[in-house]
Amino acid sequence: MRYSALTLARNALTGHRQWQPMWRDAQPQPHYDVVIVGGGGHGLATAYYLAKHHGVKRVAVLEKAWIGGGNTGRNTTIVRSNYFLPESSAFYEFSVQLYEKLSRELNYNIMFSQRGMITLAHSRHDEETLRRSFNAMSLNGVDCEWLEPDEVFERMPLYNRAGRFPVRAGLDQPRAGSARHDAVAWGYARAASDLGVDIIQNCEVTGFLGGDGHVGGVSTSRGNIGADKVCLAVAGHTSQIAAKAGLQLPITSYALQAFVSEPVKPVFDTVVLSPATGVYLSQTDKGELVIGGALDLYPSYAQRGNFHTVENVVAGMLEMFPAFSRLRLMRQWAGIVDVVRDSSPILGPSPVDNLYLNCGFGTGGFKAIPAGGWTMAHTLATGDVHPLIKPFALERFQNGALIDEAAAAGIAH
Amino acid sequence: MLLISCPFCGPRDETEFRCGGQSHIQRPGPHTAVSDADWGAYLYTRDNPKGWHFERWLHAGGCRQWFNLARSTVTHEIRAVYAMGEAAPVIGESS
Ligand SMILES: Cc1cc2nc3c(=O)[nH]c(=O)nc-3n(C[C@H](O)[C@H](O)[C@H](O)COP(=O)(O)OP(=O)(O)OC[C@H]3O[C@@H](n4cnc5c(N)ncnc54)[C@H](O)[C@@H]3O)c2cc1C
Ligand SMILES: [Zn+2]
Numbered sequence: 001m002r003y004s005a006l007t008l009a010r011n012a013l014t015g016h017r018q019w020q021p022m023w024r025d026a027q028p029q030p031h032y033d034v035v036i037v038g039g040g041g042h043g044l045a046t047a048y049y050l051a052k053h054h055g056v057k058r059v060a061v062l063e064k065a066w067i068g069g070g071n072t073g074r075n076t077t078i079v080r081s082n083y084f085l086p087e088s089s090a091f092y093e094f095s096v097q098l099y100e101k102l103s104r105e106l107n108y109n110i111m112f113s114q115r116g117m118i119t120l121a122h123s124r125h126d127e128e129t130l131r132r133s134f135n136a137m138s139l140n141g142v143d144c145e146w147l148e149p150d151e152v153f154e155r156m157p158l159y160n161r162a163g164r165f166p167v168r169a170g171l172d173q174p175r176a177g178s179a180r181h182d183a184v185a186w187g188y189a190r191a192a193s194d195l196g197v198d199i200i201q202n203c204e205v206t207g208f209l210g211g212d213g214h215v216g217g218v219s220t221s222r223g224n225i226g227a228d229k230v231c232l233a234v235a236g237h238t239s240q241i242a243a244k245a246g247l248q249l250p251i252t253s254y255a256l257q258a259f260v261s262e263p264v265k266p267v268f269d270t271v272v273l274s275p276a277t278g279v280y281l282s283q284t285d286k287g288e289l290v291i292g293g294a295l296d297l298y299p300s301y302a303q304r305g306n307f308h309t310v311e312n313v314v315a316g317m318l319e320m321f322p323a324f325s326r327l328r329l330m331r332q333w334a335g336i337v338d339v340v341r342d343s344s345p346i347l348g349p350s351p352v353d354n355l356y357l358n359c360g361f362g363t364g365g366f367k368a369i370p371a372g373g374w375t376m377a378h379t380l381a382t383g384d385v386h387p388l389i390k391p392f393a394l395e396r397f398q399n400g401a402l403i404d405e406a407a408a409a410g411i412a413h
Numbered sequence: 414m415l416l417i418s419c420p421f422c423g424p425r426d427e428t429e430f431r432c433g434g435q436s437h438i439q440r441p442g443p444h445t446a447v448s449d450a451d452w453g454a455y456l457y458t459r460d461n462p463k464g465w466h467f468e469r470w471l472h473a474g475g476c477r478q479w480f481n482l483a484r485s486t487v488t489h490e491i492r493a494v495y496a497m498g499e500a501a502p503v504i505g506e507s508s
Pocket of ligand 1: 037039042043064065068070071073074075076077079204205206233234235237241256257258292334335336358361362364366367368
């Protein structure tokens, strides 16, 4: 069913009883051309582009719980391409450009709102670093604007003018913004399912078929499933699954938390990040503030998060916006993120034949979903690594060609 | 929030500590004989288990000494505190 104003009107008149499920509830088949493990945004987007661009007929996405229930459904939904290094800039900018067209592409409103994102500078050193980012972005061809303090306050009248961390400048990427996380997962799932992709929920991958340096499928809680190629897109759980194929990876899993306040009237219409407080926030269309901060302190698979991080984030937010002190937080949660030393993803083939990796996005892979799916589909279907992701190969941890965005961007979102 | 027993100072709040990641990693050598693969693994590859993790901690806001913990990455339970250089203790499955 195509979504349009007309479909909406027709369904309204028939009491909304005619809507179809958004994707088929597929049953596992004995064999697929490509099996994708993990029904988050990256897995679903990879499946969609495999079917759409490369005509790969038999594709399955295996999800242990429900699609979009991992980090894709837990993230703070900031989409941006204000990266420092040329490799990251090219990849993430491609992703932002795909986001700009995604609602139309998927016939699904992903509510991409390009409200800009302002990174602040609070000291002379911050200012110099921010200038450096400004120059790097300009050289990379990503449009950005330098804001003086009064311009920052004009954009955010409630921002603290007399705080411990004074605002000395801001760097705005006007085309950055946020998108609805569930819609991205569901939109790709629906479009992929329409193209024949099997989306199989409640199907946990427990190991691999094959052996001797290659995989030929997966064993799952719903039986064995053969596959010519297998792609892992399981974020914080990559180490566990890869270990079943004998692979050890340069990944450590941490909890990253997010917070949502009760809804209030529109109070600011951009995304703001303060490196000094380590806090970033935005306001949803419903009026809730969505707040994020730094990682919890130690490796964890507990999807709940630690209290002292809650305190830090709340304190940081109040330093930025004292006016929010009466706001109550409605929800708090954590996702398990796959952190890599250079804060860049690992994309492409693995040392095990027919096994491909999409992982290492850590705290910032929501923005990369369209580009991650696009480039991994190309790589899986053609056997040639897509040029945009060649620098993100696993080999960089052997040859030393790291893409060290940790030092360059230094932010967790 | 964890209560961590520093072997030197006693139980303190986790915010006084820094986690230094996986412990018991041996630097390969001699340097001229180490392959790129082994060196890369030494620098970057980590166990990252879902379960018991043997890890180094620094009492940064206290005595500034390093020590080891056996901690579950699922429940965060701390089962053993032991000295740097000591072998990892044997921990039962359940946590
Ligand atoms: C609190 C928080 C805030 C964030 N904020 C941002 C942000 O503002 N901007 C941004 O760009 N990024 C952000 N991120 C990061 C972003 O959410 C992730 O990088 C991205 O969603 C990863 O997508 P994915 O599809 O790879 O993984 P996921 O969405 O985590 O999907 C992986 C799926 O694999 C499934 N799975 C795991 N094991 C198995 C198995 N054995 N068998 C079958 N299925 C399995 C899981 O159930 C899960 O659904 C944030 C993350 C968190 C936690
Ligand atoms: Zn101590």
